[in-house]
Structure formats: structure tokens, C-alpha cells
Amino acid sequence: MVSIVPLWILFLTFLSALLLGSLPQCRAMSFYDLEAVNIDGYRVKLSAYKGKVTLVVNVASKCGLTDRTYKELVSVRESYARRGFEVLAFPCNQFHDQEPDSNADIKGFARSYNVTFPLFAKTTVKRPMCTHDPSANSLLCGPTSEECCAFNNQIYEYLMSISNKPVEWNFAKFLIGRDGGLIKRYQPVEGPRTFTREIERALASADTGDGDGDGDGDGDGDGDGDEDDMSHGSSDGGSNPTTESFSDEM
Numbered sequence: 001m002v003s004i005v006p007l008w009i010l011f012l013t014f015l016s017a018l019l020l021g022s023l024p025q026c027r028a029m030s031f032y033d034l035e036a037v038n039i040d041g042y043r044v045k046l047s048a049y050k051g052k053v054t055l056v057v058n059v060a061s062k063c064g065l066t067d068r069t070y071k072e073l074v075s076v077r078e079s080y081a082r083r084g085f086e087v088l089a090f091p092c093n094q095f096h097d098q099e100p101d102s103n104a105d106i107k108g109f110a111r112s113y114n115v116t117f118p119l120f121a122k123t124t125v126k127r128p129m130c131t132h133d134p135s136a137n138s139l140l141c142g143p144t145s146e147e148c149c150a151f152n153n154q155i156y157e158y159l160m161s162i163s164n165k166p167v168e169w170n171f172a173k174f175l176i177g178r179d180g181g182l183i184k185r186y187q188p189v190e191g192p193r194t195f196t197r198e199i200e201r202a203l204a205s206a207d208t209g210d211g212d213g214d215g216d217g218d219g220d221g222d223g224d225g226d227e228d229d230m231s232h233g234s235s236d237g238g239s240n241p242t243t244e245s246f247s248d249e250m
């Protein structure tokens with residue numbers, strides 16, 4: 001009897017080691033477990049940004065918000081990069097065909113704004129169900145449109161799984177805390193300069209306390225009124241080459 005006890009202890013130790021070893025596989029997916037293809041075609045693990053505060057944003061070159069937002073992204077990134085802030089930009093052509101060009105062209109366009117933050121390959125940020133939105137996108141994102149049939153990146157699939165509304169338009173922003181939790185979403189018209197205080201707060205804290213990140217923009221809670229916001233945003237942004245971009249073949 002006395003000699004059996006140590007065996008049981010040994011067995012339990014072995015068992016718990018096994019269970020602990022398998023825990024990471026059972027754990028829910030986190031932001032830092034994801035990976036994406038960058039604009040040069042290489043796979044990038046988001047674990048590379050572990051411990052940073054990141055702003056995930058879907059970008060487009062031909063939107064009324066483009067000029068203002070690119071400038072703000074560059075300047076805000078420059079202000080906070082040393083403290084651990086990074087912008088992760090995902091070009092997407094799902095909104096009014098406003099990112100129609102190739103990855104190489106998009107990269108060149110971003111360079112004209114002196115972008116130094118990571119750009120990812122052109123991707124999808126909307127679920128297929130959004131394609132039946134009665135907005136202008138139905139033309140571009142019909143059920144047969146390959147681009148809109150599924151997410152082709154883990155990032156937005158994940159962000160949509162933890163958020164409560166689809167990406168509204170180009171330049172929707174997700175502020176991610178150092179722990180990988182979603183702190184807050186910002187609407188396309190909300191330039192990053194308008195929430196630098198929240199970026200600073202995120203940089204100052206070691207963890208985000210994911211309980212308060214509801215993933216909702218703090219706006220009017222309209223849910224469906226995003227289209228109005230967008231046309232408003234477009235006119236704000238000065239001349240808008242939207243109509244020209246429609247001449248491109250899909």
C-alpha cells in the first residue's frame with residue numbers, strides 16, 4: 001500500500017502534465033494566434049505584434065476618406081510607434097470598388113503617403129450575407145462574385161466573431177489592446193486623430209480588461225444608417241473619384 005501511493009502521485013503528475021500540455025489547443029483562438037498574407041505575398045504571424053497596441057483598418061485608395069485617413073494614420077502611427085503602437089492595414093475592394101488596383105499598385109500608392117506600417121494583401125472584410133445589402137454593393141458583390149463569397153483572411157473572420165456588426169465601409173477601425181483584446185471600434189469617418197487619447201490609454205495599460213470592449217462604435221447606434229454616414233464622409237473628403245472607378249471591369 002505504502003509503495004503504491006508514490007505511483008499514483010507519479011501518474012497524476014503525468015496526467016496533469018498531459019492536460020496542461022494540450023491546453024493551448026483547447027483555448028479559444030486569440031488575435032495573436034492568427035496570420036495573414038502581407039502585400040508582398042508572405043505569410044505573417046500576428047504574434048509578431050504581441051504586446052503592442054494595434055489599429056486594424058481596411059483601406060482603399062479611391063475613397064473620399066482616403067487622403068485624410070492615410071495622412072492621419074501615418075502621423076498617429078509616427079507619434080506612438082515608439083511606445084508600441086502599430087497600424088495593420090488591409091486593402092479591400094468590397095466597398096464601391098474603391099480599391100480596384102493590384103497589390104503592387106496599392107503599395108506604391110501607400111508609399112506616396114510615406115506609409116511605414118504593415119500593409120497586407122488585398123482581402124475581404126465582409127461576410128457573404130452582407131452582399132445582399134440593398135446598398136450599392138449589391139452590384140459588385142452578387143452571389144457569384146468570387147471576391148465576396150467568403151472571408152479569405154483569418155483576421156476579419158476573427159474580428160467579426162468577436163464584434164457585433166459588419167465592417168461599414170472603407171477605413172473601419174478596430175483598436176486592439178496589448179493583450180489582443182478588442183478595445184473599441186471606430187467608424188470610417190472617425191479619423192485616428194480623434195481618438196489618440198484612447199490610443200494613449202491603451203498604450204499605458206498592460207491589459208485592456210476585455211470586459212469593457214463591446215466592439216461597438218460609440219456613435220448614434222444606428223446600425224443601419226451607415227450608408228448615410230458614408231455619403232456624408234465622402235463629401236467631407238473633397239473630390240471623390242468613386243464614379244470613375246466604376247468603369248473598371250469587375
Ligand SMILES: *[C@@H]1O[C@H](CO)[C@@H](O)[C@H](O)[C@H]1NC(C)=O
Nearest residue numbers: 070071074111112113114115
Ligand atoms: C513624404 O516624405 C517626403 C520626404 O520627407 C516629403 O517630402 C513628403 O511631403 C511626404 N509626403 C507626404 C504625403 O506626407
